[in-house]
Amino acid sequence: MTTRSFDKAPSTAPLMLKAVLPAIPVVGELPGIKHGSGSVPDLTLERRNVSTKPGHLEQYNEVCGFPRSNNLPATYPHMAAFALHMALMxxxxxxxxPMGLVHLRNSITQHRPIGVDETFDISVRAADLRPHSKGRLVDVVTTVSIDGVVVWDEVTTLLSRGRDGGTENSTPPLAGVEAPDGVVHWKLAGDLGRRYGAVSGDRNPIHLYPITAKAFGFPRNIAHGMWTKAHALAALQNKLPNAFTIDVEFxxxxxxxxxxxxxxxxxxxxxxxxxxxxxxxxxxxxGRIAPA
Structure with a gap:
């Protein structure tokens, strides 16, 4: 296993450009741009001694609906890891x-709350390339550790659509689970993708403007899945145990x-x-939340 360490988070702007290049006809077939398809890379990306910037946390809480707290929201470490996700993909x-991948599922386990003043280490790797009825799946696995002890982990499951799919080799975590009836209405503004993108660094064109989303087959720009998960978690914040797993399917x-x-x-x-x-x-x- 090759480990690549970063002293600071990679800049997401050039990584977003790098993500778009393989989707451009002819350009996407060039050496150094074209992606392999045989297996997951034997590669781990890591950052050590990561700290939380209060101003950024405040912005994240505001756009996602979390109250102020001495602990990080359970979805916040995803922010700290996102640039590493982009570097890996x-x-x-x-x-x-990366462009065209569908964020299908996301599972986060908070083994214990992370204090806003704590520093932590992050590692990111790809795993479990497998078939799906609509193509193939791959997981991006993220681990957050403090003093060598895992306090938080995440599995982001991505779908690559294609005709080379098959039967998934395990039962999806939320198979048979239906969304409960609700009475709480969320009125989402057209600029939500831009506001969350500014905080998260995820400025995928499908989230920004109708015209940029149409270039990728959407009638209008769409909300980030991780914003939807975070906002749902914020709505349930006072009902959560200290250690829990939240699985969602988009x-x-x-x-x-x-x-x-x-x-x-x-x-x-x-x-x-x-x-x-x-x-x-x-x-x-x-989604479903259960004690860890």
Whole structure:
């Protein structure tokens, strides 16, 4: 396993450009730009002694709806890891070109709360290339450690659409789980993708403007899946244990602007949650929270 260390987070702007290049006809086939497709890279990216900037955390809390706290929101370490995710996915050894990948599932386990003043180490790697009925799946695995002890981890599951799919070799975590009925309406502005992108560094064109989203097949720009997960978690913040796992599956993109409905249901120590459309009986996100 090759380990590549970073003293600071890579700049996401050039990485976003690097992500777009493989999607350009002819250019995407050039050496140094074309991605391999045979296996996941034997590569781990890491940063050590990562600290949280109060101003950035404040911006994140504001756009996602989290209250101020002495601890980080459970979705916040994803922010610290995002640039490493981009560096990994834009490496030509990664099996798929980043543009066009679908963020299908996301699982976060908070083993214990992370204080806003704590420093931590992050590692990121790819794993488990496998078939799916609509193409192939790959996981981006992120681990956050403090003093050598894992306190947080995440599995981001990405789908590459194609005709080379097959039967998934394991049961999806949320198979059979339906979004609960809800009465809470979220009115989402057209600039939500730009505001979250400014905080997260995820300025994928599909999230920014209608015209940039149309270039990739969407009628309008769409909300970030990780914003939707974070906002749902913020709505349940006072119901969460110190250690828990939150699994979500992203079903259909949320077009911006729009109004969606959030619902949750508590059964013992398990919370089921979902985000659905107000206009059609369709689900955007379904999730489940359980003690870790």
């Amino acid at each position: 834009t490496d030509t050894a990664f099996p798929f070109a 079903k259909k993109p949320i077009l911006l602007p729009s109004t969606v409905v959030f619902g949750s249901n508590i059964d013992g120590n398990v919370i089921t949650l979902g985000v659905t459309s107000t206009r059609k009986p369709s689900t955007h996100l379904v």
